[in-house]
Amino acid sequence: MTSNYSVEFPPLRHLVFGGDGIQTFNLTASCTAGFWVLSRLNSTPYIMTAGHCSKLGPFNPDGSVDFYHLPWGTIEGNQLIGPMAPPNISVIDKGLILKQNDSIGVIPSVRNTDDIDMPELKIIGTVDLDTVGSVVCKSGYVSHISCGVVLSLHTKVFQGGRLYGGIAKVSMMPCRGDSGSPVFPLVPDLFPGIFITGMLTSRHVAKGYCVVVPIDMLITDDIYVLTINDLISSDNNFLS
Structure with missing residues (x-):
């Protein structure tokens, strides 16, 4: 029996998780993807990360720098994500990478694949970083x-x-090469859900702390952090 109907499946996409690696074209820099944000104006998705990751180029004619996806366990990225426009890091060390490649998939989760029982942590919202200790x-x-x-x-x-x-200063944890990492409170009762509370930008080994920019300094009125609720919402098409 034959059928005149055919089924077309959507193309497989390379999902970029918070915590994944990102790198420039000629390996001048490798950093970490923080989390996906959406433009309130047109729902354009961007990855937020540390702005200083683009300082060495190589630069496109408009001054932007292309970044490639670097999943855990890999040493070279071959999937273009898109460009980071020249960031203004004079006040806050942050930059936004535009999703330009249709093969890249947006996922509001943080990678945790060392844990086979909980390989991803789902972003359910944001919370202020406001408690010492x-x-x-x-x-x-x-x-x-x-x-x-x-x-x-x-x-x-x-x-x-x-x-x-x-x-915010956080006691020293391994963070070399992890600039841009998403930071979240340790609340096991919420797992696999997490709240994003900031982004790691650097470390000071001699002084024994890592530097974290609180979430309220990262998010402006024109963008918002993508959450798992956005993923299941029927009126969003940012995955396309």
Whole structure:
């Protein structure tokens, strides 16, 4: 028996999780994808990460820098995500990578594939980073999941020759090469759900702390953090 009907399946996409690696074309820099955000104006998806990751180029004619997907366990990315426009890192070390490649899939989750029972942590919202002594964790390309204690809030730190304010210091956790990592409170009762509370931007080994930018400094009125609720909403088409 033959059929005149054919079924077309959507193309497989390379999902980029928070905590995955990102790299520039000629390996001048490798960092970590933070989390997906959407434009409130046109629902365009972007990956938020540390802005300094683009400082070495190579630069496109418009000054942007292309980034490629680098999943855990790989050393070279071959799937273009898209460009990061020249970021203004004078106040906040953040940048946005535009999803330009249709083969890249958007997923509001953080990678945790070292745990076979809970390989991804689903983003259910955001929460202010406001409690000294609380435990927060990050997911990074190099050191994967690690946690530390919030040492101080609303402090100033020198980073890359600049003075940044409003920063949280977190006790030293493995974070080399993990700039841009999503940071979330350790609340096991919520797992596999998590709230994003900030983004890791650097470390100070001699002083024993990592630098985290709180979420309220990262999110502006024109963007919002993508959550698992957006994924199941029928009126969103950002995956296409």
